[in-house]
Amino acid sequence: MITPPDPGTVCESPYSLCEPPDYVNVSPVADPRLEGRAVHRIAYDEAAIATRVQELGAEITKAYPDGDLLVLGLLKGSFIFLSDLVRQITRPLHVDFVVASSYGNDTVSSGTVRLIYDPETELAGKHILLVEDIVDSGRTLHRLMEVLGTRRPKSLGICALLHKHIATELHHPTRFVGFDAPNEFLVGYGLDHAESFRHLPYIASLK
Numbered sequence: 001m002i003t004p005p006d007p008g009t010v011c012e013s014p015y016s017l018c019e020p021p022d023y024v025n026v027s028p029v030a031d032p033r034l035e036g037r038a039v040h041r042i043a044y045d046e047a048a049i050a051t052r053v054q055e056l057g058a059e060i061t062k063a064y065p066d067g068d069l070l071v072l073g074l075l076k077g078s079f080i081f082l083s084d085l086v087r088q089i090t091r092p093l094h095v096d097f098v099v100a101s102s103y104g105n106d107t108v109s110s111g112t113v114r115l116i117y118d119p120e121t122e123l124a125g126k127h128i129l130l131v132e133d134i135v136d137s138g139r140t141l142h143r144l145m146e147v148l149g150t151r152r153p154k155s156l157g158i159c160a161l162l163h164k165h166i167a168t169e170l171h172h173p174t175r176f177v178g179f180d181a182p183n184e185f186l187v188g189y190g191l192d193h194a195e196s197f198r199h200l201p202y203i204a205s206l207k
């Protein structure tokens with residue numbers, strides 16, 4: 001059970017989990033990396049992330065007993081998750097990246113997804129695991145899955161660190177999910193707001 005802080009008190013630990021209601025006068029988490037921005041709460045701390053990533057690595061290792069595995073990180077948001085995840089997958093694999101445009105400086109989707117994809121990457125006959133930071137509307141992943149599906153992979157799966165479960169535009173299953181995320185704007189561990197906060201070692205809900 002999580003106890004909300006009294007209004008006016010400081011969150012003692014930068015990793016303490018505070019419930020999200022709109023507190024007034026709650027001091028922001030004391031972390032210079034936050035550029036003075038207040039956060040609602042630390043949604044997932046370093047230990048929780050590490051434990052879950054280790055479990056995901058084991059799940060993925062078990063799910064692909066044979067064949068070539070290509071782990072495709074969707075940049076930029078997946079870069080930290082991907083680097084931790086592949087070190088928890090104990091079978092042979094290759095790593096590559098895909099770039100798609102995202103929200104720019106907004107916290108809501110603009111409705112446009114631009115894909116920038118390396119056509120030299122050989123996907124045919126391989127198990128492709130697309131690694132994403134967070135599934136929100138699902139638009140980005142849906143578009144990517146359509147494109148990658150035309151490259152004749154042996155299988156095509158999605159691994160998302162976070163899933164808000166509000167996606168209406170993703171018509172492919174997300175095979176591996178780290179956390180069922182709250183419908184809040186989250187930053188850290190690769191996720192940004194206007195390119196800031198990617199380097200936070202925890203995932204926080206931005207005020």
Ligand code: IMP
Nearest residue numbers: 077102135136137138139140185186191
């Ligand atoms: P979708 O296409 O709406 O699912 O959005 C996917 C992309 O939007 C993600 O890969 C992120 O880059 C970005 N995004 C969505 N929700 C968040 C969030 O809560 N924090 C940071 N980025 C987000």
Ligand code: MG
Nearest residue numbers: 077102103192
């Ligand atoms: Mg982004």
